Amino acid sequence: MKTGSSFFQLLGQGSKTFLLLVYALFALFPLVWMVIMSLKPDNQMFSTTFIFSPTLENYDAVFLRSDYSRFFFNNLCVSVLAVVVSLVVGVPAAYALARFQFKLKEDIAFTILSFRFAPEILVILPLFLIYQKIGLYDTYLGLIWVYQLITLPLLIWILRGFFEDISPDIEAAAQLDGYSWWQVFLRLLLPLVRPGLVAAGLLCFIFAWNSFTFPLLLSASNAQTSTVVALRFLASDTVHYGQVAAAATISALPEVILALLIQKHLVRGLSFGAVKG
Amino acid sequence: MASVQIQGLTKWYGKRRGVEDLSLEINDKEFITVFGPAGAGKTTILSLIAGIIAPTRGSVRIGGRIVDDLEPADRNVAMVFESYALYPQLNVFDNMAFPLRSPKSRMAEDKVKNRVLQYARLMKIDHLLDRPIQALSNGQRQRTALGRALVRQPDVFLLDEPLSHLDAKLRHSMRAELKEMRTQLGTTTIYVTHDYLEAMSLGDRVVVINQGKIQQVGTPKEVYFKPASVEEVAKQFGDPEINIVDAKLRIVKGGTQFQLQILGENTPLAVPPEVAEELSAYQLENVRIGFRPADVKIAKDGKKDVFHGLVYSFEPLGTTSVLTIDAVDGTKVRTIVDSHQFYGVDQRIAFKVEPESVIYFNPVNGKFLARSGVMLESRSHG
Known part of the structure; x- marks a missing residue:
């Protein structure tokens, strides 16, 4: 009996490890393939798989012989600022939606969430016309603003849950202990929702960074972002797969680095209910 | 401070x-x-x-x-x-x-x-x-x-x-x-x-x-x-809960003394004179009375001034037990008894109520009217 159960335990463990391994390969392979491609010279692109003569030619072409870095910087600027704006607006909004009772509270919350229901392509035409009219077309501000459609609902809904988890008693207790509301908010509440803040912030950044439709149609030469510009390497005469891969690799770097840095918070933040008293 | x-x-x-x-x-x-x-x-x-x-x-x-x-x-x-x-x-x-x-x-x-x-x-x-x-x-x-x-x-x-x-x-x-x-x-x-x-x-x-x-x-x-x-008050304090019963107020001896008739029996329950004095001002025919389970005592049947009933439930709680008696008119009377004695369900039983411990309430709104006995320390708050 005992050997039987330990055999099945072992089997369970083994199959779990196996499945995770399969999934890891499945998830990592495109990334690995992308990096490999970015290191291949054009003439070996289709004739080799893992054995080839590696070259930095593609990176050189993307970074030194084109203005890709400018668009990379554009993307960084727009995405970071979009997240900052979302934090400044979204944190108080999430708090209010979690704490206060007011008319149309649930409707407002739902409306904010509904920004994410429609595909971007559906609203792009009126937005395009409006942006042309009021001069926001092809500006940082315009992109940052429209990115709020992507980032704000996410941030508000994640953080609202975190604020709801904090007992109002804790706020009252801190106020009785001699702190003003602002001090309570900054010293007690923000640290308590930090895992959520970090996770939501990162997700917002990823969504903003990867955003394609909005910058494609609402920006031109000036504010265009790297996601859109990467397409240029698929251009007219030939398709430079190596250069596309190099551009994509560079583009993925900020997300990978950020995610690795805040991995610890990310897991806690996304598993919710992290605030327990 | x-x-x-x-x-x-x-x-x-x-x-x-x-x-x-x-x-x-x-x-x-x-x-x-x-x-x-x-x-x-x-x-x-x-x-x-x-x-x-x-x-x-x-x-x-x-x-x-x-x-x-x-x-x-x-x-x-x-x-x-x-x-x-x-x-x-x-x-x-x-x-x-x-x-x-x-x-x-x-x-x-x-x-x-x-x-x-x-x-x-x-x-x-x-x-x-x-x-x-x-x-x-x-x-x-x-x-x-x-x-x-x-x-x-x-x-x-x-x-x-x-x-x-x-x-x-x-x-x-x-x-x-x-x-x-x-x-x-x-x-x-x-x-x-x-x-x-x-x-x-x-x-x-x-x-x-x-x-x-x-x-x-x-x-x-x-x-x-x-x-x-x-x-709001009497029933909230004390466990088991206070017994509350409706009582008829009978005037005896030419209007100077009262007796209570409760639990569907003729056994009179004397109203202490100082309470009678207070009660006479209200001119009531009925009152609600309350008495704590501890003020109900098991008595020998056949004695004077006892009430009767059957044992309804018996819950031993260590040193004391809670005994619930099904009185003649069906009222459940709760008492606290010594745990040494055992009572079987439906056993016939007689009990006395301590007249000095009865609390009198208005039958309509349940407000306090009077009670005798107990000396309360004289602190006049609220």
Whole structure:
């Protein structure tokens, strides 16, 4: 009996490890393939798989012989600022939606969430016309603003849950202990929702960074972002797969680095209910 | 150290009543227990005094100063919440030091340390100071919450059901400890509870509250022996619950004496003369009377002045047992008996009711009319 159960335990463990391994390969392979491609010279692109003569030619072409870095910087600027704006607006909004009772509270919350229901392509035409009219077309501000459609609902809904988890008693207790509301908010509440803040912030950044439709149609030469510009390497005469891969690799770097840095918070933040008293 | 005066305090949550027209004077260093069932408005009273919520009407004075326009931080009131409301990201020491480090107090760090240690020792948690809150048991959390409230040496100390989440044994020992502590601290304290034992054992005075209104204010003895009403007060104190029965009032001996007829029997229950005097003013034919289970005594059948019934249930509880008797008219009479004797269900039984212990209520509205016996210490509060 005992050997039987330990055999099945072992089997369970083994199959779990196996499945995770399969999934890891499945998830990592495109990334690995992308990096490999970015290191291949054009003439070996289709004739080799893992054995080839590696070259930095593609990176050189993307970074030194084109203005890709400018668009990379554009993307960084727009995405970071979009997240900052979302934090400044979204944190108080999430708090209010979690704490206060007011008319149309649930409707407002739902409306904010509904920004994410429609595909971007559906609203792009009126937005395009409006942006042309009021001069926001092809500006940082315009992109940052429209990115709020992507980032704000996410941030508000994640953080609202975190604020709801904090007992109002804790706020009252801190106020009785001699702190003003602002001090309570900054010293007690923000640290308590930090895992959520970090996770939501990162997700917002990823969504903003990867955003394609909005910058494609609402920006031109000036504010265009790297996601859109990467397409240029698929251009007219030939398709430079190596250069596309190099551009994509560079583009993925900020997300990978950020995610690795805040991995610890990310897991806690996304598993919710992290605030327990 | 301060007195607290509450005047006409009213709080409505939208269309739901929190408390209504509450007036109360609490003396300096007095320990007041506020007793009532769930939803009676007990916590609302504390929140109003602390300034966490604003009253719809009425005002609060602490130490003679009107505090209605003051922020909670400026009232120098400490509160222990039912949920303890400890700061989850801080350890025990930092939780207790939190009020001392506030911008209002700005205490030097070495003083903070001394003060926290002093009260941690008092609360017997000085060995836990560097533990995170999550690693504490309920009892330890409760002590930390008390300690955090005490370190500030507040004017008024508000306790919201501090013992309700503890297991029975711990609750008992904490009650004794709190009682010991209150003599050491001597701070004006308002203690909210739904446990009548806590209310009576801890309070100098008990405020009985129900449906947002004060039902009675009095010493524990007054509340127990002269309850202001049947439902809101008498039935809430004592376990097993007080026996409440309807009684006919019969005039005997030419109108100077009364007898009660109860439980569907002809056995007269004499009304003590001093009560009769008070009752005669009301000109009632019926009254409701209450008598505590402990005042019902098992008697030998055939004796004078006994009532009869069958044993309905018998619950041994250690040294005493609760015996419920099905009286002649079907009323269930609860008594407390010695556990040495065994009673079988449906056994015939005779019992006496102590005439001196009967409490008289108005049959219509259930308000207190009179009672004899019991000498109450003469403290004329509220």
